[in-house]
Amino acid sequence: MSEVVFLLVPKLHLLDLAGAAQVFSTAADVLAEEGAGATYRLRFVAEHSEVPSAQGLPLQAETVWPELGADDLVMVPGWRSPKTAGGPRLSAAQVGHLVDHHGRGGAIASVCSGAFALGQAGLLDGRRCTTHHDLQEELARRFPEAAVVRDVLFTEDDRVITSAGIASGIDLALHLVAVRHGPAVAAKVARSMVVFARRNGDEPQSSAMLRHRSxxxxxxxxxxxxxxxxxxxxxxxxxxxxxxxxxxxxxxxxxxxxxxxxxxxxxxxxxxxxxxxxxxxxxxxxxxxxxxxxxxxxxxxxxxxxxxx
CATH class of the missing domain: 1.10.10.60 (Homeodomain-like)
Known part of the structure; x- marks a missing residue:
């Protein structure tokens, strides 16, 4: 069983969180139906047990991080912020968890402005990354060592995965499911969620298994x-x-x-x-x-x- 840990910050966007969480939850159901053995457990961690969302719904989270291995994934949903993306900063302990997990071979992902949290942790330096189109210039200004890619749904570089605005977190999560379990499983997840399974915008073409599922x-x-x-x-x-x-x-x-x-x-x-x-x-x-x-x-x-x- 792989852990998918969502790091929740104050004023996070619900869809940034829910879209990716739904993909992995549905993938767990699909894998269980197929008797594949592999599955996912979703965890939600934060500095405080109650986290306010940008849409007003308070969320409950764990305050103690689980033990993670190289097969586990940490995701940082984005938050509501002005174009300067001057939203909440991670604590030193949270940065340490991100850096330590990546250093042990684990994958780190972000949705929308969550890329700024990865930048704070130094995980974007020397790597391709992206974020919401309104925030790309600020991301490049704030983290000049990062290679910010414009106009793509998501990027992946050395186990650091970043996605564009809000709903693109679904595309990122479907991509990760396809990489881990094959495009047929990702297509079933997309079908169950009634979404069009897309791939990265800078790839020459999508898998035929996904391309013909819209x-x-x-x-x-x-x-x-x-x-x-x-x-x-x-x-x-x-x-x-x-x-x-x-x-x-x-x-x-x-x-x-x-x-x-x-x-x-x-x-x-x-x-x-x-x-x-x-x-x-x-x-x-x-x-x-x-x-x-x-x-x-x-x-x-x-x-x-x-x-x-």
């Missing part, structure tokens, strides 16, 4: 779940239709409306994307083709040629 067809989502989990295997349209409880014609029509392609074309896209990754890691085209389920490399070469045109 629809609300439950039938198509169920078929995608099946394909995502078994895309390297031979999947027959009649079997997919039977499992989803509709005819082959209806499934093909629904899939085309929601995804813009047939189920088997979707499977081919997943295979191609995985094969390209393997080739990029040094595999031969022949071995990559076999690894993703093609009988030989001819089909993979045709798909690669088609994608290049």
């Amino acid at each position: 629809h609300l067809s439950d039938t198509v989502h169920r078929v995608q779940d099946r394909i995502d989990a078994h895309f390297t295997k031979h999947l027959r349209l009649p079997d997919l239709a039977a499992e989803s409880g509709v005819s082959q014609r209806t499934l093909t029509r629904l899939f085309a409306q929601a995804v813009g392609m047939t189920p088997l074309q979707y499977q081919s896209e997943l295979r191609l994307e995985r094969a390209e990754h393997l080739v990029g890691q040094g595999a031969t085209v022949e071995s990559a083709a076999r690894a993703v389920g093609f009988a030989d490399a001819r089909m993979l070469r045709r798909l690669r040629a088609g994608a290049a045109t």
